[in-house]
Amino acid sequence: MLKKMSIRKLMVATLTLFILLILYLMPDSIMEKKLDINHDNVEYVYSNNLEVIYLLDSNDYVARTKISINNKETTEKKAKELIESLIIDGNKSNIIPNGFRSIIPSGTNILDISLDNKTITINFSKEILDINEKYEEKMIEAIIYTLTSIENVDNVIIKVDNKTLEKLPNSGKKLPQILDKSFGINKVYDITSMHNIDYFTLYYVNSFNDNNYYVPVTKYINNDNQDKIKIIIEQLSSAPIYESNLMSFLDVSAKLLDYSLEESKIKLNFNNAILSDVVNNNILEEVIYTISLSLNDNYGVEEVLFYVDDEEIYKSLLKDIE
Numbered sequence: 001m002l003k004k005m006s007i008r009k010l011m012v013a014t015l016t017l018f019i020l021l022i023l024y025l026m027p028d029s030i031m032e033k034k035l036d037i038n039h040d041n042v043e044y045v046y047s048n049n050l051e052v053i054y055l056l057d058s059n060d061y062v063a064r065t066k067i068s069i070n071n072k073e074t075t076e077k078k079a080k081e082l083i084e085s086l087i088i089d090g091n092k093s094n095i096i097p098n099g100f101r102s103i104i105p106s107g108t109n110i111l112d113i114s115l116d117n118k119t120i121t122i123n124f125s126k127e128i129l130d131i132n133e134k135y136e137e138k139m140i141e142a143i144i145y146t147l148t149s150i151e152n153v154d155n156v157i158i159k160v161d162n163k164t165l166e167k168l169p170n171s172g173k174k175l176p177q178i179l180d181k182s183f184g185i186n187k188v189y190d191i192t193s194m195h196n197i198d199y200f201t202l203y204y205v206n207s208f209n210d211n212n213y214y215v216p217v218t219k220y221i222n223n224d225n226q227d228k229i230k231i232i233i234e235q236l237s238s239a240p241i242y243e244s245n246l247m248s249f250l251d252v253s254a255k256l257l258d259y260s261l262e263e264s265k266i267k268l269n270f271n272n273a274i275l276s277d278v279v280n281n282n283i284l285e286e287v288i289y290t291i292s293l294s295l296n297d298n299y300g301v302e303e304v305l306f307y308v309d310d311e312e313i314y315k316s317l318l319k320d321i322e
Helices: 002-041 075-084 126-130 133-148 228-237 285-299
Strands: 050-057 062-068 110-116 119-124 155-160 188-190 197-208 211-222 256-262 265-270 303-308 311-317
Touching: 050 075, 050 133, 062 133, 075 110, 075 119, 075 133, 119 126, 119 133, 126 155, 133 155, 197 228, 197 285, 211 285, 228 256, 228 285, 265 285, 285 303, 285 311
Parallel strands: 119 155, 188 211, 265 303
Antiparallel strands: 050 062, 062 211, 110 119, 197 211, 256 265, 303 311
């Protein structure tokens, strides 16, 4: 009897140890299998997928900044995600940088978006018409500049419930059927007559929490056949700056000696007053960016070569500007 009980206890103990061994080994094998199964379905999100977007800053300027997006597969998907970020309280509101805010009315939906020969057509729901009159023109500017910052997009058609938007909803100001950067942005009128009106867009520097960003301003002036490129450089170096909260770091003594423009490339030859460090031939990043962005907006250049007294100092590529 005692022998049988001993054998039974031994069998129970052995079985218990066997079960514990299985339980000990099982989690690792299951986890390894689970990882093997799910490995190919992991979605990787990289923070360096940055795209240009134009949002309202704290001074109500439509300003240039960048956000991280997930969809870069097609132009349409990229455009849709960027414009969704312009919608107030939209599903992209959590990625808006500090110091900026969206402008398209809350509840607006993008019904459709398509691209044809560098013209992108975006169809909004009727909620977009609920914009405050103060911001209706700025909203159009933000949409145009955001979409045309995408490669291979030059023009924009805005529709509301499948009908082309022909005028601003509050002021009734007429809109061109096909919109582009000639619509202007943060417009300033410095004209004394209705004759010989010319316009150009300049980029100035602003900052939030010590982080610089760039604000485009379209200026309308009376121009009696002056060279527009020279006017742009003179405006960026003029003092005092016309708005106290917008800055240009180009020294007032900096002079454009000559330039040459070839397709998408421009060569600028300055005196040495453009240098922030004469010994090391350095030019401030803010100077490079404001000039490069301004020339890109007005002439579509993608490369700006900075020379000082005929010596090349720096090559600026627009695609690399942060």
